[in-house]
Amino acid sequence: MARVASKISPARKEAFEILLAVERGRGHSDDLLRARSVSRLSAQDKNLATTLVLGALRWQLALDARIRPLLKRPNAKLDVEVLIALRLGAFQLLYLDRIPAHAAIDESVELARSAGHRFASGMVNAVLRRIATVREESSRDVRSAYPEWMVERWGRFFGTESAQAICANGVVEPKLHVRVADADVETELAREGVSLAQGQLLTAARTVLSGDVTQTAAFREGRLRIQDEGSQLVAEIAGNGNTILDACAAPGGKTLILAERNPQACVVACEVNAARFGALQKRLVLLGERVECRQTDAALLTDNAVYDLALTDVPCSGTGTLARNPEIRHKLTQDEFARQAERQKTILTAALRAAKAGARIVYSTCSLEPEEDEQVVEAVLAEHPQIKCSSFQARIRQMREDGVLIDTGAEKLMQSITPGGYLRLFPGVYDTDGFFIALLEKRA
Numbered sequence: 001m002a003r004v005a006s007k008i009s010p011a012r013k014e015a016f017e018i019l020l021a022v023e024r025g026r027g028h029s030d031d032l033l034r035a036r037s038v039s040r041l042s043a044q045d046k047n048l049a050t051t052l053v054l055g056a057l058r059w060q061l062a063l064d065a066r067i068r069p070l071l072k073r074p075n076a077k078l079d080v081e082v083l084i085a086l087r088l089g090a091f092q093l094l095y096l097d098r099i100p101a102h103a104a105i106d107e108s109v110e111l112a113r114s115a116g117h118r119f120a121s122g123m124v125n126a127v128l129r130r131i132a133t134v135r136e137e138s139s140r141d142v143r144s145a146y147p148e149w150m151v152e153r154w155g156r157f158f159g160t161e162s163a164q165a166i167c168a169n170g171v172v173e174p175k176l177h178v179r180v181a182d183a184d185v186e187t188e189l190a191r192e193g194v195s196l197a198q199g200q201l202l203t204a205a206r207t208v209l210s211g212d213v214t215q216t217a218a219f220r221e222g223r224l225r226i227q228d229e230g231s232q233l234v235a236e237i238a239g240n241g242n243t244i245l246d247a248c249a250a251p252g253g254k255t256l257i258l259a260e261r262n263p264q265a266c267v268v269a270c271e272v273n274a275a276r277f278g279a280l281q282k283r284l285v286l287l288g289e290r291v292e293c294r295q296t297d298a299a300l301l302t303d304n305a306v307y308d309l310a311l312t313d314v315p316c317s318g319t320g321t322l323a324r325n326p327e328i329r330h331k332l333t334q335d336e337f338a339r340q341a342e343r344q345k346t347i348l349t350a351a352l353r354a355a356k357a358g359a360r361i362v363y364s365t366c367s368l369e370p371e372e373d374e375q376v377v378e379a380v381l382a383e384h385p386q387i388k389c390s391s392f393q394a395r396i397r398q399m400r401e402d403g404v405l406i407d408t409g410a411e412k413l414m415q416s417i418t419p420g421g422y423l424r425l426f427p428g429v430y431d432t433d434g435f436f437i438a439l440l441e442k443r444a
Contacts, residue, residue, distance in 0.1 A: 008114065011045040012088065012107050014038055015052035016115075019084045022057070022327050029053055029327055043212065051173075056084075056091045057326035058171045062144040063090045070127045081115035082124065089128040095140075101132045142167040146329055150319075153334075157370060162426065166368065169428030170322035170329075176208040177229040177431075179257075185218050192216045200430040201409035202236060205229040207431060222286065227253040228324075230366075230425050230432030234313055236404050237395060237423075237437060238362045241265055241309025247298035247351050248313055250276035252283040258311065259287050266290065268307075272297040299346035303354040310351040310359060314344045316367040320427050320434020337371040344376045352384055357444040360390065364437045368427075373436035374420055381440075390439040392417050 008016075018032045032038075033050055041049060056063065067086050068074045078086075089108030092099040105128045113121040143151050146167055154163035177199060180186055186196055186206070194213055199205030207229075218224040235257035238244075242265050246255045249269035259267055269284060269291055271277040277295040284291050298312070317336055318328050348363050355361050365372050381387055393414065400410040409430075418424050427434035 007110050008107050009045070009048075009103075010041055011048035012052065012111065014041065014045075014049045015056070016084060016088060016111050018049070018053050019056060019088070020081065022053075023080050023084060028325065029057060030325055051096070052088060052091065054173070054326055055095055056087045057330075058323075059091060059095060059145050060087060060326075060330060061146065062141075063087045063094070065144065066090055066094065066131060067127060070130050071123070079117055079120065082112050082117050082120045085109070085112040085115070085124050086127060089124065090131050093128065093132050105129060105132065142171050145171050146322075149334060150329065150332075154368065158368075158426075165429075166427060166434075169426075170326070172323060172428075174228075174323040174428075174433070175431040176213075177227060177232070178206050178208060178213055179204050179225045179227050179232055179253075180206055181218075181223045185223050188218055189213070189216055189224070198406065199229045199409075201229055201405060201412065201432075202232055203403055203406055205232055225253060225256070228433050229430070230435045232257060233425075233432070234362065234364045234435060234437060235311065236261070236399065237439065238309060238311045239360065239395075239399075241307065241360070243307045243309070243356075244268070245301075245303070245307040245310040245351060245354055246270065246313075247301070247310065247347055248315060249293075250280045252280045254311060254313060255280075255284060255291065256287075258309075259284075259291060262309075263290075265309075266292070268292045268294060268303075270294045270296050270298045270301070299343065299350050301350040301354050305356050306354055308356050308359045310355045310361045311364075312348050312351045312362065313364045314347050316340055316344065316365040316372050317369060318366055319368045320366040320425075320436075323427065324433060337369050340367075341371050341376050344372060345380055348376065348380050349384070352380070352387055352440075352442065355442045357386075357442055359442045361387070361440040361442065362437065363440065364435060366433055366435055368434050368436075373424075374418070374422055374438070377422070377438045377440075378420075386443045387440050388443060389421050390441045392421060392423055392439055395439055 021027045021032055022029055033053060038046060038049060067090055085108045089104050092104035093101060108128055109121045109125045112124045151163055154166055194211030194216060195209040196206040197209050199207055213219050231253060235254035240262055244258055244265050244267045246269045249255045250271040255269045271280050281293045284293060317332055317340055318325055322329055351361055363377055396410050396413050399405045412430060416423055416425055423437040425432055425435045
């Protein structure tokens with residue numbers, strides 16, 4: 001990462017280096033913001049660094065559209081350090097009302113200079129001063145934060161109003177959800193300055209209202225876990241079994257829920273990526289021999305009629321998580337959906353083969369795209385007549401009776417069943433990421 005001068009505030013210095021790493025393909029914002037260098041910042045600087053990184057990434061297209069016309073050569077290729085300094089400054093000027101203009105401008109100029117671009121620093125200064133003088137409200141149009149093709153296809157699939165809501169959700173900070181072991185944990189957290197509220201769907205889910213949960217004993221000891229409520233819902237829908245397959249298990253949050261709900265079960269957790277597999281093993285070690293971790297490609301599973309419950313939360317484009325992972329919108333291309341779909345079909349097919357007669361199989365993505373969602377399920381079902389869709393209405397009623405869903409959560413989920421019989425959570429509607437879930441059964 002670039003080394004920048006001490007004149008620059010720690011928050012802006014860290015934000016600059018993270019954005020540089022993301023631009024160069026050396027990491028994801030979500031992971032980089034949890035790095036040790038960020039954790040060493042004061043709470044105030046950590047919050048500002050996070051705001052700068054995620055905000056600059058969310059509004060990057062709108063920022064570039066504002067910056068480019070102010071350059072002497074609008075189509076000129078800028079050095080990446082200069083471009084990031086401009087984006088950081090412009091974001092603060094256009095979207096953060098409490099940042100003094102002189103701080104945003106002066107430190108952005110210093111970022112460019114300290115990164116080795118002394119001659120370009122004058123241009124950074126001139127462009128940002130013009131932005132500070134003439135502010136354009138159109139830059140706050142949420143559609144301008146996304147590629148046009150992305151907004152157009154959401155409008156085509158879901159309607160203009162839903163597309164606008166998806167865009168609006170993707171430029172704001174997502175709610176932080178946790179899963180708590182019991183009421184004693186909440187009492188303990190309150191003493192440590194963490195305030196929680198009941199989640200919208202699940203009895204075990206909470207929304208963090210204030211405080212830093214990562215600094216609590218409950219978090220360090222695993223009695224409280226950070227996990228989106230929609231992600232928790234996927235595992236809860238999977239339900240009960242004695243032999244369970246988690247086909248794409250990392251980072252392990254859903255595996256932990258499956259193990260908690262099924263203390264008698266044997267769980268096989270698969271992950272193909274070596275680094276993610278190592279992290280998965282470490283996270284699940286406390287479950288002992290109840291969980292078998294396999295470093296393997298789920299699409300190549302050779303198990304046959306072994307499991308009575310299979311969860312296939314497949315790799316996908318992640319368009320349901322754009323608020324949390326804003327850089328996806330800048331890297332994704334339309335041909336990616338078809339490529340992902342082919343792999344998703346092979347994983348689901350392998351899981352169906354591994355399932356026993358009478359087994360429940362859950363297919364899920366955090367994608368909004370039909371090519372990765374219902375089209376995958378319907379293509380696989382067409383080739384496997386022994387597989388049928390199960391009733392979500394019946395499953396939701398059972399989850400409510402079992403105390404897994406709060407009453408209003410069950411009512412909300414009933415409204416989220418698609419005409420095809422699947423469950424689709426649009427991002428932000430219930431304060432969750434976007435998810436697609438299909439509930440399948442293998443006939444005897």
